[in-house]
Amino acid sequence: NAGVTQTPKFRVLKTGQSMTLLCAQDMNHEYMYWYRQDPGMGLRLIHYSVGEGTTAKGEVPDGYNVSRLKKQNFLLGLESAAPSQTSVYFCASSYGYGTGATYEQYFGPGTRLTVT
Amino acid sequence: LAKTTQPISMDSYEGQEVNITCSHNNIATNDYITWYQQFPSQGPRFIIQGYKTKVTNEVASLFIPADRKSSTLSLPRVSLSDTAVYYCLVGNTGGFKTIFGAGTRLFVKA
Numbered sequence: 052n053a054g055v056t057q058t059p060k061f062r063v064l065k066t067g068q069s070m071t072l073l074c075a076q077d078m079n080h081e082y083m084y085w086y087r088q089d090p091g092m093g094l095r096l097i098h099y100s101v102g103e104g105t106t107a108k109g110e111v112p113d114g115y116n117v118s119r120l121k122k123q124n125f126l127l128g129l130e131s132a133a134p135s136q137t138s139v140y141f142c143a144s145s146y147g148y149g150t151g152a153t154y155e156q157y158f159g160p161g162t163r164l165t166v167t
Numbered sequence: 168l169a170k171t172t173q174p175i176s177m178d179s180y181e182g183q184e185v186n187i188t189c190s191h192n193n194i195a196t197n198d199y200i201t202w203y204q205q206f207p208s209q210g211p212r213f214i215i216q217g218y219k220t221k222v223t224n225e226v227a228s229l230f231i232p233a234d235r236k237s238s239t240l241s242l243p244r245v246s247l248s249d250t251a252v253y254y255c256l257v258g259n260t261g262g263f264k265t266i267f268g269a270g271t272r273l274f275v276k277a
Contacts, residue, residue, distance in 0.1 A: 093267040141210045158210025
């Protein structure tokens with residue numbers, strides 16, 4: 052049981068280049084999330100998905116696109132990278148919605164992206 | 168969304184009990200309080216969650232007063248490996264409705 056995995060672990064892009072970050076989970080979770088974390092700051096939600104084939108915007112969605120074609124995978128795309136997108140990107144997953152408790156999120160190890 | 172306020176940083180020594188308080192004056196009736204821990208270069212990890220009174224697990228205790236406008240994460244007898252950032256979150260509808268603030272950076276000294 053690998054939990055949440057992210058590919059790649061590190062990447063350096065030049066301004067204007069594109070790339071896709073892959074997140075995979077083997078816990079059969081309904082919900083998946085993409086966050087970014089800038090130095091010394093908390094995590095900010097970029098996009099999330101409440102199930103296969105669905106996606107929605109979080110706090111900071113501009114410049115990113117996502118897809119959830121399979122339940123276990125959540126892809127984050129940068130079509131034209133900018134230096135402001137230099138950050139550490141975390142993927143997370145959790146069980147589906149229920150009344151009351153906020154379900155525990157399981158996080159991946161992160162992808163460190165530098166845009167020059 | 169309920170906003171939370173935590174101290175930016177705290178220092179402690181090994182073996183001491185550490186209490187980190189989080190203020191959430193606008194907490195809603197259905198909101199739960201959740202704490203995460205993040206080590207450098209790792210993703211956050213769930214520590215504990217509660218709705219009211221006291222919750223205890225093998226890692227920490229969570230104290231929530233009757234008015235639920237604040238909560239206190241208690242770490243018993245901390246060690247150097249407890250040096251991390253601790254986040255307090257308030258929400259009730261899944262991760263997309265919860266916000267990770269800047270957290271509290273805990274330094275444990277020998």
